[in-house]
Amino acid sequence: MAERLIELRNIKKSYGSVYALGGVDLHVDKGEVLGLVGDNGAGKSTLIKILAGAVRPTSGDILVRGKPVHGWNAARSREAGIETVFQDRALAVQQSIVRNIFMGNEIANRFGFLDVEKEVAEAQRLMREIGFTSKVFTPHSIVGQLSGGERQGVAIARSIYREADLIILDEPTTALSLTETNKVFHFVRQVRASGRSILFIGHNIHHVYDIADRFVVMDRGRVALQTSKAEMSSAEDLIRFMEQTAHPTPAEAAQGAA
Numbered sequence: 001m002a003e004r005l006i007e008l009r010n011i012k013k014s015y016g017s018v019y020a021l022g023g024v025d026l027h028v029d030k031g032e033v034l035g036l037v038g039d040n041g042a043g044k045s046t047l048i049k050i051l052a053g054a055v056r057p058t059s060g061d062i063l064v065r066g067k068p069v070h071g072w073n074a075a076r077s078r079e080a081g082i083e084t085v086f087q088d089r090a091l092a093v094q095q096s097i098v099r100n101i102f103m104g105n106e107i108a109n110r111f112g113f114l115d116v117e118k119e120v121a122e123a124q125r126l127m128r129e130i131g132f133t134s135k136v137f138t139p140h141s142i143v144g145q146l147s148g149g150e151r152q153g154v155a156i157a158r159s160i161y162r163e164a165d166l167i168i169l170d171e172p173t174t175a176l177s178l179t180e181t182n183k184v185f186h187f188v189r190q191v192r193a194s195g196r197s198i199l200f201i202g203h204n205i206h207h208v209y210d211i212a213d214r215f216v217v218m219d220r221g222r223v224a225l226q227t228s229k230a231e232m233s234s235a236e237d238l239i240r241f242m243e244q245t246a247h248p249t250p251a252e253a254a255q256g257a258a
């Protein structure tokens with residue numbers, strides 16, 4: 001059986017009287033890419049903020065490698081090996097690749113000074129590990145000169161340096177062309193091949209279908225559907241399945257009843 005990295009049980013999150021999450025069960029296994037999809041407001045971001053320890057659930061349990069963790073917060077999340085690449089505040093674009101990777105985790109030499117040589121060597125190793133094989137860019141290149149897909153690569157390399165076992169990517173391909181999307185997919189596959197896990201959040205079902213091994217579909221704060229690639233023969237299959245299981249909106253329900 002697959003090794004369970006993290007598990008959420010009956011997680012609820014309310015904002016006042018509104019439930020952003022109404023009891024979510026979800027797990028991520030070691031070495032898998034889990035695709036998380038759902039319409040606007042489905043609760044995807046709330047869920048990953050809870051995994052990152054940035055938002056506290058109203059109720060429910062979080063288990064790391066099978067053991068319940070109490071007092072879940074950002075520090076516990078990091079200890080558990082969870083790193084999130086948030087869409088907006090991912091990188092400092094005026095800084096070099098190497099500065100971005102080690103930001104907040106600089107390597108010091110025995111005199112306490114920044115060990116640039118070691119950082120550059122480590123950056124090269126990390127970039128090789130995720131399959132970032134550009135001949136144009138070196139660790140000294142400025143992130144602002146990189147394409148969108150390559151920037152995601154830098155953020156992923158940083159997560160790996162921070163010893164992530166699970167990297168959460170929040171809509172990493174939304175603003176990207178097909179070529180750039182394929183770069184991100186290449187990085188994701190390299191990360192999976194190293195035994196790490198990825199939680200991939202996306203709007204585009206075709207993208208998510210291509211990259212994920214398993215899918216969780218959210219609908220208004222609940223898991224509407226969980227399925228695996230083995231059970232779905234194509235992205236169209238997954239879309240059809242989602243349509244069949246989708247709950248009607250209140251307007252549609254009213255229309256249906258009329």
Ligand SMILES: Nc1ncnc2c1ncn2[C@@H]1O[C@H](COP(=O)(O)OP(=O)(O)OP(=O)(O)O)[C@@H](O)[C@H]1O
Pocket residue numbers: 015018019020038039040041042043044045046047
């Ligand atoms: N801080 C907050 N205060 C009040 N309501 C919130 C807050 N954060 C989220 N919500 C509500 O919770 C629900 C889920 O929001 P969430 O951002 O998790 O959805 P999402 O699936 O990430 O949507 P999107 O695809 O648009 O990013 C929404 O109805 C949202 O308005």
Ligand SMILES: [Mg+2]
Pocket residue numbers: 044045046
């Ligand atoms: Mg969101």
